[in-house]
Amino acid sequence: xxxxxxxxxxxxxxxxxxxxxxxxxxxxxxxxxxxxxxxxxxxxxxxxxxxxxxxxxxxxxxxxxxxxxxxxxxxxxxxxxxxxxxxxxxxxxxxxxxxxxxxxxxxxxxxxxxxxxxxxxxxxxxxxxxxxxxxxxxxxxxxxxxxxxxxxxxxxxxxxxxxxxxxxxxxxxxxxxxxxxxxxxxxxxxxxxxxxxxxxxxxxxxxxxxxxxxxxxxx
Amino acid sequence: xxxxxxxxxxxxxxxxxxxxxxxxxxxxxxxxxxxxxxxxxxxxxxxxxxxxxxxxxxxxxxxxxxxxxxxxxxxxxxxxxxxxxxxxxxxxxxxxxxxxxxxxxxxxxxxxxxxxxxxxxxxxxxxxxxxxxxxxxxxxxxxxxxxxxxxxxxxxxxxxxxxxxxxxxxxxxxxxxxxxxxxxxxxxxxxxxxxxxxxxxxxxxxxxxxxxxxxxxxxxxxxxxxxxxxxxxxxxxxxxxxxxxxxxxxxxxxxxxxxxxxxxxxxxxxxxxxxxxxxxxxxxxxxxxxxxxxxxxxxxxxxxxxxxxxxxxxxxxxxxxxxxxxxxxxxxxxxxxxxxxxxxxxxxxxxxxxxxxxxxxxxxxxxxxxxxxxxxxxxxxxxxxxxxxxxxxxxxxxxxxxxxxxxxxxxxxxxxxxxxxxxxxxxxxxxxxxxxxxxxxxxxxxxxxxxxxxxxxxxxxxxxxxxxxxxxx
Amino acid sequence: xxxxxxxxxxxxxxxxxxxxxxxxxxxxxxxxxxxxxxxxxxxxxxxxxxxxxxxxxxxxxxxxxxxxxxxxxxxxxxxxxxxxxxxxxxxxxxxxxxxxxxxxxxxx
Numbered sequence: 001x002x003x004x005x006x007x008x009x010x011x012x013x014x015x016x017x018x019x020x021x022x023x024x025x026x027x028x029x030x031x032x033x034x035x036x037x038x039x040x041x042x043x044x045x046x047x048x049x050x051x052x053x054x055x056x057x058x059x060x061x062x063x064x065x066x067x068x069x070x071x072x073x074x075x076x077x078x079x080x081x082x083x084x085x086x087x088x089x090x091x092x093x094x095x096x097x098x099x100x101x102x103x104x105x106x107x108x109x110x111x112x113x114x115x116x117x118x119x120x121x122x123x124x125x126x127x128x129x130x131x132x133x134x135x136x137x138x139x140x141x142x143x144x145x146x147x148x149x150x151x152x153x154x155x156x157x158x159x160x161x162x163x164x165x166x167x168x169x170x171x172x173x174x175x176x177x178x179x180x181x182x183x184x185x186x187x188x189x190x191x192x193x194x195x196x197x198x199x200x201x202x203x204x205x206x207x208x209x210x211x212x213x214x215x216x217x218x219x
Numbered sequence: 220x221x222x223x224x225x226x227x228x229x230x231x232x233x234x235x236x237x238x239x240x241x242x243x244x245x246x247x248x249x250x251x252x253x254x255x256x257x258x259x260x261x262x263x264x265x266x267x268x269x270x271x272x273x274x275x276x277x278x279x280x281x282x283x284x285x286x287x288x289x290x291x292x293x294x295x296x297x298x299x300x301x302x303x304x305x306x307x308x309x310x311x312x313x314x315x316x317x318x319x320x321x322x323x324x325x326x327x328x329x330x331x332x333x334x335x336x337x338x339x340x341x342x343x344x345x346x347x348x349x350x351x352x353x354x355x356x357x358x359x360x361x362x363x364x365x366x367x368x369x370x371x372x373x374x375x376x377x378x379x380x381x382x383x384x385x386x387x388x389x390x391x392x393x394x395x396x397x398x399x400x401x402x403x404x405x406x407x408x409x410x411x412x413x414x415x416x417x418x419x420x421x422x423x424x425x426x427x428x429x430x431x432x433x434x435x436x437x438x439x440x441x442x443x444x445x446x447x448x449x450x451x452x453x454x455x456x457x458x459x460x461x462x463x464x465x466x467x468x469x470x471x472x473x474x475x476x477x478x479x480x481x482x483x484x485x486x487x488x489x490x491x492x493x494x495x496x497x498x499x500x501x502x503x504x505x506x507x508x509x510x511x512x513x514x515x516x517x518x519x520x521x522x523x524x525x526x527x528x529x530x531x532x533x534x535x536x537x538x539x540x541x542x543x544x545x546x547x548x549x550x551x552x553x554x555x556x557x558x559x560x561x562x563x564x565x566x567x568x569x570x571x572x573x574x575x576x577x578x579x580x581x582x583x584x585x586x587x588x589x590x591x592x593x594x595x596x597x598x599x600x601x602x603x604x605x606x607x608x609x610x611x612x613x614x615x616x617x618x619x620x621x622x623x624x625x626x627x628x629x630x631x632x633x634x635x636x637x638x639x640x641x642x643x644x645x646x647x648x649x650x651x652x653x654x655x656x657x658x659x660x661x662x663x664x665x666x667x668x669x670x671x672x673x674x675x676x677x678x679x680x681x682x683x684x685x686x687x688x689x690x691x692x
Numbered sequence: 693x694x695x696x697x698x699x700x701x702x703x704x705x706x707x708x709x710x711x712x713x714x715x716x717x718x719x720x721x722x723x724x725x726x727x728x729x730x731x732x733x734x735x736x737x738x739x740x741x742x743x744x745x746x747x748x749x750x751x752x753x754x755x756x757x758x759x760x761x762x763x764x765x766x767x768x769x770x771x772x773x774x775x776x777x778x779x780x781x782x783x784x785x786x787x788x789x790x791x792x793x794x795x796x797x798x799x800x
Contacts, residue, residue, distance in 0.1 A: 009792045011388065011454065014461035021465050025472035032491070033419075039485050040415040055483050056415050076561075098412075105412045107341025109352025115275035120418055120482040121565030123354055125633075126262070126274045128648035129565055131481075138645035163270070168649045170265040173273045181341045188414075195415055198489070200481035202561050202701075207641030454797035459790075500718055505786065508725045512790055515733040544722065553714035558762040562702065631711070639704050 045094040048081070055196040059097035062087045062190045068135050068204055076199025087190070088152055088183060103181065104188030111175045119192065121200060127172065132204045134186075134193035138167075155189070156182040221246070223683050228598035231302035233309025233380070239319055240295030241592050243326075244585070245682060247288035250330075252672045254281035259668045262661040276337050279350070279357055280330065285577060286355055287326055292585035293436060294373055297393065299592055300443050301377055305384025309376050318372040325365045329358055346410060353417070355425055356407045363408045370401045388457035389446070392439050392464060400432040415483030422478040429576075430499065430547070431471035437539065437584045438463045438506070444536050444587060448529045449517065459509065466502035474499045480557050481564055489557045496555045500548040510540040529594050530604040531685075534612055535587030542579020542616075550575050550623065554630075562638040567660075568630030575623040578615075589682055597686035605688065607681035614674025621667030629660035706761055713758045720751035721779070728783040744783075752776045 007013045043054030048061060065082035084091065092100065108114075114123030117130050128136075139151045145165050148154040158165055159182040162172035177185065226238040258277040261267050268277075301309055309315060332349055339345030346352070347360040358366065374397060381394050407424035411417050442460045445451045476492030517526075527533045550572040554563035563569075594602040604612075633651045641647030651657060702710070727744035730736045736743075755776060759769050 005796060006792070008789065009458070009796045011458045011461065014458055014465065015388070018461045018465040018468070022468040022472070025469055029472055029475065032487075036419065036479070036484050036488075037416075040413070040419065040483050042413050042416075055485070056413055059412075102412050103341055105414065105417075106343065106346065106410075110339045110341045110345035110349070112275045112279060112338055112350060112352050112357070114352065114354050115279045115357075116273075118565040119414065122418060122421075122482070123565070124275070124278050125565065125567055125570055126258075126278070128645050129643055132644070136644045167645075168653070170649075170652070171269065173270050175338055176340075178340070184341065192414060195483040197481045197483060198486055200561055200564060201638065201643035203642035205642050205644035205647060207647055452794075452797050455793050458793055458797075462789075500721075504718070504722050504725055507722055508729050508783070508786065509790070511726055511729055512733070512787075515730065515735055516794075518735075544718075549715050549718045552718055553711045556714075556762060558702070558764075559707075559710055559714075562707070631707070635704055635707055639702065639707065 053081075053196075057081065057191070057194050058094070059101040059187075059191060060092060060094050061194045062097055062100070062187050063091050066134060066190065066193055068132055068193070074199070076202065077204065078196055078199070079194045081194060087187070088150075088156075092187075097187070100184050100187040101191055102184075104184035104186070104191075107177065107181045107185050108188055111177065116172075120195070120197060126170070129201060130189060130192065131195075131197060131201060132193045134190045135204060137205055141167075152183075152186050152190075155186045159185055221683075223687075224593065224596065225686065226596040229596050231308050232312045233298050233302045233315070233376070234592075234595060236309070236312060236315050236319060237295040237298030238592055238596055239316070240291045240298065241589050243323055244288045244291035244295060245589065245679065247284045247291060247326075248582075249675060249679065251281055251284035251288060252668070252675050254278075254284060256665070256668050256672060257281075259661070259665045263658075263665055272334075273337075276333065280333055282355055283333070283357055284330075289433075289577075289581050289585060292588060293433075295592070296440055296585065296588040297373075297377055297397070299588065299595070300393075300440070301380050301390070303447075304387050304390045304443070305380050307380050307384030310379035310383060311372075311376050314372055315376045318369045321365065322369040325362050325369075329362050332359070333357075343410075353407070353421055356404075356421070360408070363404075367404070367408075370404070374398070374401055387453070389439055389443055389453075389460065392435065392460055396432055396435045396439065400428065400436065403427050403432065418482045419479070419484060422475060426475045426478055427472070429580075430474055431468060433581060434467045434471060434502075434543075434547075435464055437543075437581060438467065440588065441536050441539060441584055444532055444584075444591060445513070447591065448533050448536070449513070449527055451513070463502060463506070466505060470495050470498035470501060477555050477557075477560070480560055493556050496552070500544070500552055503544045503548040507540050507544045510537060528600065529590060529602045531590040531602065531608045531612075531681075532587040532594070534604065534608075535583050535590065538612070538616060539579065539584040539587070542575065542583050544579075546572065546575030546577075546579035546623070550627075562634050563630070566630045566633040566638065567626045568634065571623045571626035571630055574619060574626060578619040586678065590685075593682060593686045597690040599686070599689050602685070602689055605681060605685055607677045608685065611674050611678035611681055614677060615671055616674075618667045618669075618671030618674055621670060622664050625660045625663035625667060629657050629664070632656040632660070702762070710758065710761050713754045713761065716754040717751055717758060720747045720754060723747040724751060724779075725783040725786070729787055732787050748776075748780060751779075 040056050042056050043052070043058045045058045045060045047054055048058050048064070061081060063084050065085045067080040067082060068077050069080050070076070071078045113119070113130070116124050116127040118125065119130050121129060121131065139154055142158055142165060143151060143154040146154045146157040148157060156179065159177050160179065161174060163174050221242040224238065224242060226235045229235050229238070254277050257268070257272070258274055258281055261274045261277065298309060336349055339349040350357045350359055377397065378394055381390050403424055406420045409420070439460060442456045446453060446456050473491055474495040476488045477496040478492070479488035480492060554560060554568045554572070590602065632654060636654060637643060637647045637651035641650060724744050724747035727736065727747060728741065731738055731741035731744060752773070755772055756769070759772055
């Protein structure tokens with residue numbers, strides 16, 4: 001009590017309350033950050049071999065078939081890591097896969113992708129979200145357009161010369177992506193699609209069934 | 220041209236430095252709007268400057284110029300208020316001026332590189348020299364380091380002055396808030412291959428700036444402005460400020476959770492994010508009610524002739540209270556709950572919210588500070604709004620609200636068609652973009668952007684001339 | 693563990709009502725606080741202050757409607773309604789606070 005006045009109108013009381021509330025909120029945030037850091041740490045190749053699910057799997061996940069399916073338990077879609085499949089015609093060792101992902105992420109930043117696209121929903125809104133782009137049924141059409149045998153080949157060709165394969169009036173510009181960079185970006189995108197995003201985006205490309213028949217939920 | 224804004228009547232060198240920051244802020248504000256117009260036009264005509272000055276470049280400069288002009292205006296405002304609050308000349312003001320020129324040179328180089336080099340190869344060198352490719356904080360690493368050094372000098376100026384002079388409550392909040400604001404920038408200065416980790420810390424900078432420390436910053440600034448412009452009682456402002464800090468940090472810090480719904484982070488962020496983002500409008504409602512109260516008291520106390528000694532500043536601070544509630548409050552809240560956000564995340568809704576919130580919460584009050592600076596710089600007792608000031612207020616406010624409404628309609632259509640019906644992806648995205656609702660919304664956004672820009676021209680002319688005009692009256 | 697949020701599909705025709713009621717929650721909330729404040733300051737006659745309470749009722753209804761439309765579970769719904777009961781007092785307390793501050797530190 002300052003001079004017998006009510007604490008209610010005391011500056012000191014509110015100053016202290018503000019400090020306590022701020023401190024408490026910050027402490028809680030830091031605590032939660034530690035927990036989250038543990039949960040979103042990139043998994044290892046061993047986890048993958050043993051079938052341990054990680055929110056962010058190891059880079060070697062690019063050696064596996066990826067799907068995005070409804071989970072009854074979770075109440076939304078989750079990435080499903082399937083059997084092994086070749087990626088650009090080979091299996092990538094943990095070291096190679098790590099280097100490839102590193103180059104891919106660097107290229108995504110260097111080419112300023114997020115000022116047109118969104119990644120995990122964050123970025124600009126001038127072009128489609130890339131979160132599950134690896135699973136996009138559109139690549140089938142691009143495979144035909146680019147005369148490619150595999151999806152990754154089509155993606156890499158498209159990324160190097162997007163101006164040659166227009167699908168809409170709004171075209172992606174040529175960003176001078178080299179063949180190695182394109183391969184790395186495709187690896188980044190494949191890895192990105194395996195991140196557990198709590199079901200975002202919901203029902204990915206479900207309406208595309210109207211565009212083409214058959215396939216699983218995601219493709 | 221900008222030197223026609225004089226600062227000779229200012230008694231403190233620190234305030235003259237503040238005016239230097241204001242001049243650059245004004246130019247960057249103009250650059251932001253021009254880049255916005257280019258990007259807006261590319262939505263309508265995607266061939267415009269295709270392959271020469273692509274959307275990603277225009278958009279990057281648009282949002283970077285925004286962040287940098289707001290920061291310049293914020294630093295300028297702090298240099299304006301510090302000598303008045305502490306009764307002291309700013310300590311080390313010479314160093315501060317050097318830092319200003321270093322920072323301005325760095326900003327100029329970064330912008331030139333953005334515009335002419337644009338992108339680099341997928342190597343570390345690009346991150347260091349050209350652009351970091353992370354939204355809002357694209358500045359390359361060398362510039363990051365420069366920014367940290369300059370901010371340290373700025374903080375030394377302010378902190379040393381604070382320690383030397385009178386330590387008012389307003390200055391205490393300011394000094395503490397600036398420390399948090401500057402420190403948070405460091406959370407954005409690192410590279411990782413893990414994109415979830417990347418975005419986790421990226422939000423520490425972006426969210427804890429615009430939804431926590433910047434909010435407290437403008438609260439402090441608005442308190443200072445009310446102190447000066449309507450001669451409000453210091454104790455009342457101070458106490459009110461602490462309550463505001465309590466509410467803003469109490470809701471804003473953990474409100475961070477609403478950005479952690481979908482980036483790979485655990486599910487408990489749904490509950491935390493939903494709870495605290497529901498609380499985030501509370502301080503905004505409180506501020507809004509407080510403005511009504513102050514207005515009412517003013518009416519009662521002076522029989523309808525209030526003692527406002529700076530018309531334009533008061534008008535912009537009032538727009539701030541409403542704009543903050545509308546833009547950050549309503550436009551933030553209606554798409555934030557996780558049940559809805561899974562559909563609205565990453566759509567034009569975010570752009571609508573961004574436009575109104577950045578304008579309502581930040582641009583408005585900082586424009587108010589420009590006028591406060593002019594008033595002081597010309598030693599004007601009572602600064603009255605001119606025709607140009609009024610045109611600027613009307614056109615900019617109308618333009619921004621218009622853009623927001625247009626983008627909201629675009630966002631609604633995008634949510635329905637692309638997200639709810641088709642479920643995101645390449646074809647769903649372009650299907651939604653091609654519908655007339657989206658196209659017309661984008662045309663209206665362009666028109667309203669032009670209105671905003673015309674308002675800016677009035678503002679620019681007004682700021683260059685109002686001082687001389689009013690000082691002669 | 694039973695999740696606190698079950699995130700169901702939202703039907704296409706549900707989005708507009710959801711966006712509108714969510715906005716109305718805040719609009720009515722601000723209108724309630726504003727009218728109570730204005731009434732207490734004497735700008736609106738006291739006998740009209742019931743209009744403020746109508747805003748509160750509308751706000752509570754909007755919030756309830758929002759919660760139902762986004763399929764909140766019954767526990768969340770109860771918490772929200774308790775919060776709304778508490779909000780009934782907030783503008784009064786808040787007004788008390790600002791007048792008490794003004795009384796204590798004085799105008800002029």
